[in-house]
Amino acid sequence: MSITAQSVWDNCLEFIKDNIQPQAYKTWFEPIIAVKLTDNALSIQVPSKFFYEWLEEHYVKILKVSLTKELGETAKLVYIIKMENTYGNKQPFTEKIPSTNRGSVKSQDVDIPLNNKSPELRNPFVIPGIRNVKIESQLNPNYSFENFLEGDSNRLARSAGLAVSAKPGGTSFNPLLIFGGVGLGKTHLAHAIGVDIKDKYPEKTVLYISAEKFTQQYIDAVKKNNRNDFIHFYQIIDVLIIDDVQFLSGKTGTQDVFFHIFNHLHQNGKQVILTSDKAPVDMQDIEQRLLSRFKWGLSAELQTPDFETRVSILRNKLYRDGVDMPEDIIEYVAKNIKTNVRELEGAIISLIAQSSFNKKEITIDLARIIVEKFVKNTKREVSIDYIQKVVSDYFQMDIDTLQSKTRKRHIVQARQLAMFFAKKFTKASLASIGSQIGKRDHATVLHACKTVDNLSSTDKQFRKYVEDITKKLSV
CATH class of the missing domain: 3.30.300.180 (DnaA, N-terminal domain)
Known part of the structure; x- marks a missing residue:
């Protein structure tokens, strides 16, 4: 032979x-x-x-x-x-x-x-000229499960994250897509999962990257004729975390290469974790074949934290920073800043800073000044709570009436307008909007949005409602 x-x-x-x-x-x-x-x-x-x-x-x-x-x-x-x-x-x-x-x-x-091999072919994260085979995770160790407090608004996402970190690639949560509005903790939770996996499985290659940086690396790889190297680098990752995946919207080349990387990782039992500011169903200009894969695992939403969770977040932040603050002031801040966790922590940091720099005692009056400035500066980010307040005030009713089960025409229309503007001005999913406006389902919200569109084009008075409220929310 x-x-x-x-x-x-x-x-x-x-x-x-x-x-x-x-x-x-x-x-x-x-x-x-x-x-x-x-x-x-x-x-x-x-x-x-x-x-x-x-x-x-x-x-x-x-x-x-x-x-x-x-x-x-x-x-x-x-x-x-x-x-x-x-x-x-x-x-x-x-x-x-x-x-x-x-x-x-x-x-x-x-x-x-x-003999002049480019180090970036081996690893896109390596500084040119420095030989390094080890793949650094790019994780922030300050983001942990310990300081990601559980509440009704994040319980599903947090529990799914813990399950994934205990058995990466071995649960039905693959991919795990965490979605929600700005400042609700998507990036924090994604890092926390990666950090926990690295602690439990040091031999696994974990990598965190923003979709924006991933896209830039891909463009560089194409320019240098290294597309295959780019793909093979990402195919050896055990746990790939991509932040703000909606950034791939409209980028067909990057979507195509990510599709192949995703398929390889998924087929080989590797874990994929994604974050996005919207649910797959609401993503625009993302290829259908990618969207269908995003739905293979679990899509978990982070919602606006309720009052109790906001208080717990503030207490935890103060405890970690070694700062004492009166309970009534903590509750005042939590009651008045509802939009997101980042703003909540930002306000408390500003309050501490003002107190220490100006040698003033932390009082309700000082808290009121800080919160007013903070809310004023961040009002552009409209919350569902704020929309309900504006709509209720416009129709001279309280929020409980707006959210009630009554079928009176003027109340139903006010509720439908609140849902319509929540869809227009926030990144919340239809299910989230419905649950926050009278515990309705996503189909009710969808019907409300269609009704508002139809009435706006046929009813002159109703069109005026829409225009007036739009001006109030755009201020």
């Missing part, structure tokens, strides 16, 4: 398979193609330069042992890198790299010197 490149490589693979983890074998050895055997040198084709560098960095010993076993001490291994062509040249091009000599070798179309 004659020895061929394929038969030699098959025997090498048998040996390698017995000596490494099945997942590593599947990722790093199954894609390799045996090309030819010449003068005791086996040529193998790998998908990218990143792939070659990873093999040389992590598996060179086992490759040497397996090849020596088959071909003897004089055996050589030559890598042929089939680089993806992203510039429209008709011919693909390859470069040949002997394992024993990493110098430049003339290829069929181009000559690429390898």
